[in-house]
Amino acid sequence: xxxxxxxxxxxxxxxxxxxxxxxxxxxxxxxxxxxxxxxxxxxxxxxxxxxxxxxxxxxxxxxxxxxxxxxxxxxxxxxxxxxxxxxxxxxxxxxxxxxxxxxxxxxxxxxxxxxxxxxxxxxxxxxxxxxxxxxxxxxxxxxxxxxxxxxxxxxxxxxxxxxxxxxxxxxxxxxxxxxxxxxxxxxxxxxxxxxxxxxxxxxxxxxxxxxxxxxxxxxxxxxxxxxxxxxxxxxxxxxxxxxxxxxxxxxxxxxxxxxxxxxxxxxxxxxxxxxxxxxxxxxxxxxxxxxxxxxxxxxxxxxxxxxxxxxxxxxxxxxxxxxxxxxxxxxxxxxxxxxxxxxxxxxxxxxxxxxxxxxxxxxxxxxxxxxxxxxxxxxxxxxxxxxxxxxxxxxxxxxxxxxxxxxxxxxxxxxxxxxxxxxxxxxxxxxxxxxxxxxxxxxxxxxxxxxxxxxxxxxxxxxxxxxxx
Amino acid sequence: xxxxxxxxxxxxxxxxxxxxxxxxxxxxxxxxxxxxxxxxxxxxxxxxxxxxxxxxxxxxxxxxxxxxxxxxxxxxxxxxxxxxxxxxxxxxxxxxxxxxxxxxxxxxxxxxxxxxxxxxxxxxxxxxxxxxxxxxxxxxxxxxxxxxxxxxxxxxxxxxxxxxxxxxxxxxxxxxxxxxxxxxxxxxxxxxxxxxxxxxxxxxxxxxxxxxxxxxxxxxxxxxxxxxxxxxxxxxxxxxxxxxxxxxxxxxxxxxxxxxxxxxxxxxxxxxxxxxxxxxxxxxxxxxxxxxxxxxxxxxxxxxxxxxxxxxxxxxxxxxxxxxxxxxxxxxxxxxxxxxxxxxxxxxxxxxxxxxxxxxxxxxxxxxxxxxxxxxxxxxxxxxxxxxxxxxxxxxxxxxxxxxxxxxxxxxxxxxxxxxxxxxxxxxxxxxxxxxxxxxxxxxxxxxxxxxxxxxxxxxxxxxxx
Numbered sequence: 001x002x003x004x005x006x007x008x009x010x011x012x013x014x015x016x017x018x019x020x021x022x023x024x025x026x027x028x029x030x031x032x033x034x035x036x037x038x039x040x041x042x043x044x045x046x047x048x049x050x051x052x053x054x055x056x057x058x059x060x061x062x063x064x065x066x067x068x069x070x071x072x073x074x075x076x077x078x079x080x081x082x083x084x085x086x087x088x089x090x091x092x093x094x095x096x097x098x099x100x101x102x103x104x105x106x107x108x109x110x111x112x113x114x115x116x117x118x119x120x121x122x123x124x125x126x127x128x129x130x131x132x133x134x135x136x137x138x139x140x141x142x143x144x145x146x147x148x149x150x151x152x153x154x155x156x157x158x159x160x161x162x163x164x165x166x167x168x169x170x171x172x173x174x175x176x177x178x179x180x181x182x183x184x185x186x187x188x189x190x191x192x193x194x195x196x197x198x199x200x201x202x203x204x205x206x207x208x209x210x211x212x213x214x215x216x217x218x219x220x221x222x223x224x225x226x227x228x229x230x231x232x233x234x235x236x237x238x239x240x241x242x243x244x245x246x247x248x249x250x251x252x253x254x255x256x257x258x259x260x261x262x263x264x265x266x267x268x269x270x271x272x273x274x275x276x277x278x279x280x281x282x283x284x285x286x287x288x289x290x291x292x293x294x295x296x297x298x299x300x301x302x303x304x305x306x307x308x309x310x311x312x313x314x315x316x317x318x319x320x321x322x323x324x325x326x327x328x329x330x331x332x333x334x335x336x337x338x339x340x341x342x343x344x345x346x347x348x349x350x351x352x353x354x355x356x357x358x359x360x361x362x363x364x365x366x367x368x369x370x371x372x373x374x375x376x377x378x379x380x381x382x383x384x385x386x387x388x389x390x391x392x393x394x395x396x397x398x399x400x401x402x403x404x405x406x407x408x409x410x411x412x413x414x415x416x417x418x419x420x421x422x423x424x425x426x427x428x429x430x431x432x433x434x435x436x437x438x439x440x441x442x443x444x445x446x447x448x449x450x451x452x453x454x455x456x457x458x459x460x461x462x463x464x465x466x467x468x469x
Numbered sequence: 470x471x472x473x474x475x476x477x478x479x480x481x482x483x484x485x486x487x488x489x490x491x492x493x494x495x496x497x498x499x500x501x502x503x504x505x506x507x508x509x510x511x512x513x514x515x516x517x518x519x520x521x522x523x524x525x526x527x528x529x530x531x532x533x534x535x536x537x538x539x540x541x542x543x544x545x546x547x548x549x550x551x552x553x554x555x556x557x558x559x560x561x562x563x564x565x566x567x568x569x570x571x572x573x574x575x576x577x578x579x580x581x582x583x584x585x586x587x588x589x590x591x592x593x594x595x596x597x598x599x600x601x602x603x604x605x606x607x608x609x610x611x612x613x614x615x616x617x618x619x620x621x622x623x624x625x626x627x628x629x630x631x632x633x634x635x636x637x638x639x640x641x642x643x644x645x646x647x648x649x650x651x652x653x654x655x656x657x658x659x660x661x662x663x664x665x666x667x668x669x670x671x672x673x674x675x676x677x678x679x680x681x682x683x684x685x686x687x688x689x690x691x692x693x694x695x696x697x698x699x700x701x702x703x704x705x706x707x708x709x710x711x712x713x714x715x716x717x718x719x720x721x722x723x724x725x726x727x728x729x730x731x732x733x734x735x736x737x738x739x740x741x742x743x744x745x746x747x748x749x750x751x752x753x754x755x756x757x758x759x760x761x762x763x764x765x766x767x768x769x770x771x772x773x774x775x776x777x778x779x780x781x782x783x784x785x786x787x788x789x790x791x792x793x794x795x796x797x798x799x800x801x802x803x804x805x806x807x808x809x810x811x812x813x814x815x816x817x818x819x820x821x822x823x824x825x826x827x828x829x830x831x832x833x834x835x836x837x838x839x840x841x842x843x844x845x846x847x848x849x850x851x852x853x854x855x856x857x858x859x860x861x862x863x864x865x866x867x868x869x870x871x872x873x874x875x876x877x878x879x880x881x882x883x884x885x886x887x888x889x890x891x892x893x894x895x896x897x898x899x900x901x902x903x904x905x906x907x908x909x910x911x912x913x914x915x916x917x918x919x920x921x922x923x924x925x926x927x928x929x930x931x932x933x934x935x
Contacts, residue, residue: 036730047740108588115742130581132741135563143726159711251706269592285580286520361587385588
């Protein structure tokens, strides 16, 4: 009976243009979305290369001066080897290179910058990580693969499964079926499973073609992404199965499933987000600005005292002999560090609040499959908020390392030598792929679809069948 | 006849449990959205007011100070929160609200709210505009997708026709029956928001609010008409629903995203890094107020000496250091102007694409009009940025002029009277007024009207096919 069912179902599918139209639609959507992802990746890559080349040029300029000094010459631009010039003007370029997986999910990468010039002139407190962009574009978001999978695929699933049982009920065939030695619920589950795998095959083909075209290497992250997609699709099939068993008519099934889509995909994410913002509101950034200024002002008023205090904390930098050529800068850096210390608790408030928001969102994400999917997909692509926060924290930490590296030069009135240039600290961003979160989300999606299926199987379908008939 | 049909539709709606649930849900969500937005909106109003006051206080507290030190100390320009942002916060989340005004550089607006939120913020916020733009159209579709189809499926259409009603009358009746409940709910939403704004003591141009209300009513009208058209042409309710939903997704989700991806591909902004590097490069080509040895400075020196017919800078009737700084300031301002004009140019090209693509979906012109009327669109942000820059340039001139007139060459220790700080006015920003908004959004208005006419045209066509 099972093989007969499967044969019947496949024949049904292949004869009503189901395969053809679905393949065409999914392929077109995936290719177009893939194109946008690729475009975004390429422009990010090009910007990165440009920035790296510019930075390289700066370093070359400084190096050539150092080489000249090393050869005993006295070039007019020898000032370039001063610790201030290298710490501030030359600086270091911190970059967050795009991962090839980012072609699938653009995520937050259009909001934040990926190349930050580290300069000891900048205050850690006011370092901005926002990219120059048209806010309308951020408001609308991007048409990427993640959007197609998260928003559109569920609707396609709904459109192709909402009446799998009710249609038979309405045409009277279900009674005929029920008179056979087969449980109608099992029969329906078979239909769903067959359709699930059909969509899986079509979707895999569409995705693989897109992936081949945009060029993403086959690795663990990609495999996880595919499994996540399959789990997400399974969730919607499970939900539709349950609705099919409970629902009485095709029209009602369609309305119920679409309402569920609207609530789960459209409304719940905004509610969770709004709740996070309301329960853990951000302190006022504008008020912070004025705090920073007041702190700066009071520190600059007691500049001499500041330097004394700083040197008390850094006795290794005290020098008795000779006059201090960089007197101004010593005070500058000293007050910078003191200011950071004073402002740290204020800045921390923002980070803490954001962390609380994130953990709120993390714990409520299980309410909405789309949040689970989006969260895992962007983490795999390295474009989630968490990835960017990691990068930003790395940049801030490195900023401190960078400045500390130059302090001995500043306080000992030394210029940098050629050999010193090779020893400058270098920034590197280590992406932390969120496999754990991805597999948790994937597992939850699968679990939910399993639960839907079991619940559906246990519901008595026949009684309702008799009532309606 | 038409009114009777409408009456029957509404009566049916009030009797159906499913519809009551849907209407109720949307109503509750609207109320939550308005009240949450109202709280956040008031909080932000308060924060900005306080920040503005304390920024001004800090500026004045400098007392007797060297004008150039004051220029470096700087102050802030804050973008006020406009009353109607309660209904439509537009792109506010993605644009900064404050600009640091200091000597030598034009800063970008900072404090971007979206950067302080989790990735979930990209799904949108539960604000009144979200309800109006996304949910109410869905409600219209849910209420009306089978309005004509079910009469066909049940065969009741024949009975109705025997009553001597024309197809046009029938459709208009159905249209009205589906539209009125929606219109009432959304009007209530607007009235509530208006009352809250007025209660908070914010004066605003009522024409902006009324026009915004009209725009949304037209938007709902278009969607309602399309719903009726599909409902009349579809053979089964299921088909009608799927078609309408596909239309909704394409117009409200897909087209805006396609527009944004396409626009960005065609007219990309430079990265901040590139932009700043280009500015820095151009700045170096001209005079630097702090560098008396550069070629440009020497040239200015010669020219000034010649003009005043003296041989030494000391003999000039003013402090040349300050003049050099002012000239440097002017050069830098010109560089910033040039590069920002270029950005604006890109933005205008992007806007033109958005406007053209608005033909594809009534969502886009509505979205843009709504933001523009609420003064929360990108154009307002540009105006704010430009006004702040203008203020900055004027502020630098006041300070440098005072420096030049009251001190001698090399007198860097000069301190101006504290009253100089008062001469720099507080930054005030007014958004575009009603007429300006309407004038700059002609194409959106035009496209929206065209959509309305087209959809009604389609409905009359559909009435011949029932």
